[in-house]
Amino acid sequence: xxxxxxxxxxxxxxxxxxxxxxxxxxxxxxxxxxxxxxxxxxxxxxxxxxxxxxxxxxxxxxxxxxxxxxxxxxxxxxxxxxxxxxxxxxxxxxxxxxxxxxxxxxxxxxxxxxxxxxxxxxxxxxxxxxxxxxxxxxxxxxxxxxxxxxxxxxx
Amino acid sequence: xxxxxxxxxxxxxxxxxxxxxxxxxxxxxxxxxxxxxxxxxxxxxxxxxxxxxxxxxxxxxxxxxxxxxxxxxxxxxxxxxxxxxxxxxxxxxxxxxxxxxxxxxxxxxxxxxxxxxxxxxxxxxxxxxxxxxxxxxxxxxxxxxxxxxxxxxxxxxxxxxxxxxxxxxxxxxxxxxxxxxxxxxxxxxxxxxxxxxxxxxxxxxxxxxxxxxxxxxxxxxxxxxxxxxxxxxxxxxxxxxxxxxxxxxxxxxxxxxxxxxxxxxxxxxxxxxxxxxxxxxxxxxxxxxxxxxxxxxxxxxxxxxxxxxxxxxxxxxxxxxxxxxxxxxxxxxxxxxxxxxxxxxxxxxxxxxxxxxxxxxxxxxxxxxxxxxxxxxxxxxxxxxxxxxxxxxxxxxxxxxxxxxxxxxxxxxxxxxxxxxxxxxxxxxxxxxxxxxxxxxxxxxxxxxxxxxxxxxxxxxxxxxxxxxxxxxxxxxxxxxxxxxxxxxxxxxxxxxxxxxxxxxxxxxxxxxxxxxxxxxxxxxxxxxxxxxxxxxxxxxxxxxxxxxxxxxxxxxxxxxxxxxxxxxxxxxxxxxxxxxxxxxxxxxxxxxxxxxxxxxxxxxxxxxxxxxxxxxxxxxxxxxxxxxxxxxxxxxxxxxxxxxxxxxxxxxxxxxxxxxxxxxxxxxxxxxxxxxxxxxxxxxxxxxxxxxxxxxxxx
Numbered sequence: 001x002x003x004x005x006x007x008x009x010x011x012x013x014x015x016x017x018x019x020x021x022x023x024x025x026x027x028x029x030x031x032x033x034x035x036x037x038x039x040x041x042x043x044x045x046x047x048x049x050x051x052x053x054x055x056x057x058x059x060x061x062x063x064x065x066x067x068x069x070x071x072x073x074x075x076x077x078x079x080x081x082x083x084x085x086x087x088x089x090x091x092x093x094x095x096x097x098x099x100x101x102x103x104x105x106x107x108x109x110x111x112x113x114x115x116x117x118x119x120x121x122x123x124x125x126x127x128x129x130x131x132x133x134x135x136x137x138x139x140x141x142x143x144x145x146x147x148x149x150x151x152x153x154x155x
Numbered sequence: 156x157x158x159x160x161x162x163x164x165x166x167x168x169x170x171x172x173x174x175x176x177x178x179x180x181x182x183x184x185x186x187x188x189x190x191x192x193x194x195x196x197x198x199x200x201x202x203x204x205x206x207x208x209x210x211x212x213x214x215x216x217x218x219x220x221x222x223x224x225x226x227x228x229x230x231x232x233x234x235x236x237x238x239x240x241x242x243x244x245x246x247x248x249x250x251x252x253x254x255x256x257x258x259x260x261x262x263x264x265x266x267x268x269x270x271x272x273x274x275x276x277x278x279x280x281x282x283x284x285x286x287x288x289x290x291x292x293x294x295x296x297x298x299x300x301x302x303x304x305x306x307x308x309x310x311x312x313x314x315x316x317x318x319x320x321x322x323x324x325x326x327x328x329x330x331x332x333x334x335x336x337x338x339x340x341x342x343x344x345x346x347x348x349x350x351x352x353x354x355x356x357x358x359x360x361x362x363x364x365x366x367x368x369x370x371x372x373x374x375x376x377x378x379x380x381x382x383x384x385x386x387x388x389x390x391x392x393x394x395x396x397x398x399x400x401x402x403x404x405x406x407x408x409x410x411x412x413x414x415x416x417x418x419x420x421x422x423x424x425x426x427x428x429x430x431x432x433x434x435x436x437x438x439x440x441x442x443x444x445x446x447x448x449x450x451x452x453x454x455x456x457x458x459x460x461x462x463x464x465x466x467x468x469x470x471x472x473x474x475x476x477x478x479x480x481x482x483x484x485x486x487x488x489x490x491x492x493x494x495x496x497x498x499x500x501x502x503x504x505x506x507x508x509x510x511x512x513x514x515x516x517x518x519x520x521x522x523x524x525x526x527x528x529x530x531x532x533x534x535x536x537x538x539x540x541x542x543x544x545x546x547x548x549x550x551x552x553x554x555x556x557x558x559x560x561x562x563x564x565x566x567x568x569x570x571x572x573x574x575x576x577x578x579x580x581x582x583x584x585x586x587x588x589x590x591x592x593x594x595x596x597x598x599x600x601x602x603x604x605x606x607x608x609x610x611x612x613x614x615x616x617x618x619x620x621x622x623x624x625x626x627x628x629x630x631x632x633x634x635x636x637x638x639x640x641x642x643x644x645x646x647x648x649x650x651x652x653x654x655x656x657x658x659x660x661x662x663x664x665x666x667x668x669x670x671x672x673x674x675x676x677x678x679x680x681x682x683x684x685x686x687x688x689x690x691x692x693x694x695x696x697x698x699x700x701x702x703x704x705x706x707x708x709x710x711x712x713x714x715x716x717x718x719x720x721x722x723x724x725x726x727x728x729x730x731x732x733x734x735x736x737x738x739x740x741x742x743x744x745x746x747x748x749x750x751x752x753x754x755x756x757x758x759x760x761x762x763x764x765x766x767x768x769x770x771x772x773x774x775x776x777x778x779x780x781x782x783x784x785x786x787x788x789x790x791x792x793x794x795x796x797x798x799x800x801x802x803x804x805x806x807x808x809x810x811x812x813x814x815x816x817x818x819x820x821x822x823x824x825x826x827x828x829x830x831x832x833x834x835x836x837x838x839x840x841x842x843x844x845x846x847x848x849x850x851x852x853x854x855x
Contacts, residue, residue, distance in 0.1 A: 018418065018419075021418045025418045028417070029373065030416070032367060033358075034360050035358015038364065038492065038568075039490055040571040040791055041570055041571055042571075044792035045490070045792055075356075075358030076357070078357075082356070091348060091352045091353060092348075094346070094349055094352060094758045096356075097222075097763075098491070098541075099349070099351060099352075099361070099539070100489075102356060103356075103358045121805065124800070126801070128799075128800045129801050131800070132797050133490075133800075134770075134797065135769075136767070136769025136773070136798075136803070138800045139803060139805075142800070
């Protein structure tokens with residue numbers, strides 16, 4: 001079985017896996033980074049969203065052999081102290097219900113804020129349309145992204 | 156070494172079927188030898204553990220599926236215990252008979268446990284006070300407990316709960332502890348963030364799917380591709396050659412592949428060559444609906460409720476409305492696909508995974524494997540949604556069978572396709588409504604429903620407000636499985652009944668809010684037959700939502716719909732405001748008034764209602780399950796469409812009717828009124844009645 005060395009959250013981590021193994025399962029089963037969630041396996045729900053070289057990517061359709069030297073960031077690495085403005089805003093507004101989709105939501109939102117520090121509701125809807133929340137927390141998600149944008153500005 | 160407990164007092168709580176709790180105390184003088192005085196912790200009762208280092212651990216007894224009870228139940232204890240909530244640690248309680256009904260279902264956790272949890276908190280508080288009084292040799296009446304400390308008022312002396320815990324655990328258990336006056340509540344009714352919020356936002360392991368154990372194997376299961384098909388034969392030659400595959404197990408009607416990783420298990424499963432035989436009829440949704448229609452035309456042989464003479468009312472009516480509503484089967488689609496961990500070895504079983512009914516999992520595993528229940532543990536992690544799917548215990552039982560067969564710890568993982576195509580579906584239903592209209596208004600109401608399985612029932616509102624009322628239900632036998640789906644029964648009946656009442660109002664040229672109030676006034680002052688609801692509480696939510704939305708003064712460009720429903724002891728009324736943008740409806744705002752009596756956690760309560768509203772809009776608009784030759788046509792979210800953020804309401808305004816009564820259900824009651832309120836708003840926008848779900852199919 002081939003061995004892959006991946007840059008994940010700033011560390012070089014190795015995993016022996018078949019070339020077609022999807023990044024999601026390498027993260028979860030091999031590297032024990034279970035914050036990235038399995039939801040659909042076909043890039044339909046966004047629960048598995050990670051950053052690949054700063055872009056939001058669905059790890060459930062990305063073969064490990066295609067990652068190469070690109071830098072992966074998962075929810076565990078979004079902030080070393082767990083206090084990214086989005087994480088703070090999510091907690092302040094008590095966004096989560098079951099919570100399962102929220103790591104993917106936050107990872108998508110982090111890319112949005114990097115590219116568009118002060119998004120409108122419409123910008124948010126356009127950027128976050130790939131992330132399903134079955135509990136229906138969307139109204140709070142919009143509010144939390146606006147709040148995080150404000151926190152960023154205040155910094 | 157685990158901290159030892161010097162003495163335990165157990166509070167025995169057992170549920171009774173009405174949702175109330177029986178409470179009794181038993182003293183178990185299990186003098187466990189104290190290990191070391193350092194870092195000891197003491198169970199003041201089964202919900203409360205206090206450490207001498209001042210840690211306060213509260214146990215949440217019911218499964219957390221996103222309905223917020225891991226937060227709200229301990230809040231009730233903390234209120235009476237009088238502790239600083241920020242210092243409390245919450246743990247999910249293990250499955251144990253002493254905790255009573257450990258189920259997540261029927262919006263029952265808070266309403267079933269409110270008094271018992273208050274009593275548990277008050278009991279411990281009084282024992283802490285007694286311990287302080289004894290320490291200071293003063294009367295207990297001179298001491299007060301607050302914020303995790305006991306204060307002796309006259310002297311100003313203080314002791315923390317941590318300092319008092321060891322002595323408190325030896326105090327007699329008070330038989331009727333004094334509960335706080337509700338006006339003195341400090342926590343209950345405030346906004347409290349979910350106890351797991353930080354773990355959720357930082358991706359910590361919390362869910363069943365995150366279970367990782369030494370030596371654990373991963374399994375996937377090939378299940379029949381259609382209802383009515385059974386396993387004939389399997390050739391696993393190729394599957395066994397897949398790198399990482401360790402075992403292939405033939406179960407009764409499925410084949411499990413057990414491997415070193417999820418990916419290997421999945422590839423192994425794909426390599427199986429299985430022959431399935433059709434051994435029963437392979438059913439189609441189209442045939443279900445055709446049969447429904449036939450049954451509705453024929454009529455039910457008997458009625459669930461029959462007041463007055465509906466037939467005569469129809470005959471003497473100047474106009475009869477006769478309308479049919481149709482709802483498809485639905486999947487649950489909780490975001491965490493089903494999974495379960497099992498380790499069955501040497502006559503013992505350890506199970507851990509998502510379930511709303513851990514007791515049922517244990518019972519079924521015990522029966523299937525012949526292991527006594529006392530040798531089976533069932534741990535319940537936080538769950539990625541429930542919606543009723545996990546009131547069935549198939550996922551837990553299957554994992555136990557596989558682990559027993561391979562004699563290893565195993566995590567069984569379902570794919571989204573497995574989850575969607577092996578569900579216990581919200582049954583498809585069809586309703587026919589007839590209303591007798593005269594110059595005097597509505598004089599007769601005939602409600603007739605049919606569905607897979609038992610068929611819809613319900614004699615709720617408007618029963619009791621009309622002299623002539625008939626309700627009947629019929630069931631169609633089917634081998635497609637059905638189960639509970641958020642607000643079972645109510646989620647379909649409310650759509651049909653409240654849409655029809657709106658049609659009646661249109662025909663009578665009556666305002667839908669004013670007309671409902673008129674019917675409720677009649678039900679209150681001069682009810683016909685048994686009343687299954689409280690007209691005053693119904694009125695309370697209608698009045699409040701009318702005020703919130705400024706009913707009667709619809710803003711320009713907005714189309715409005717109204718509906719209300721009563722379920723799980725609670726009342727909800729909603730106004731949906733939408734705009735048509737490019738022929739597509741955009742929900743601008745939903746107003747919702749709820750009467751669930753006392754609210755425990757305001758943030759969590761609003762969350763439940765906001766979520767229920769989005770859930771209701773989603774399932775009215777987009778998804779459906781279709782059976783084609785016994786198979787489920789939809790396999791994943793590309794075909795089974797969920798609402799996304801761009802279709803979510805821009806704003807949701809939730810308000811609760813203030814009440815001092817004990818809480819009623821809240822996980823479900825916010826859902827039933829949404830679909831009819833949306834349908835009624837769509838009528839106002841388009842002039843077209845939306846009588847068939849999903850609406851999006853014929854909006855285009």
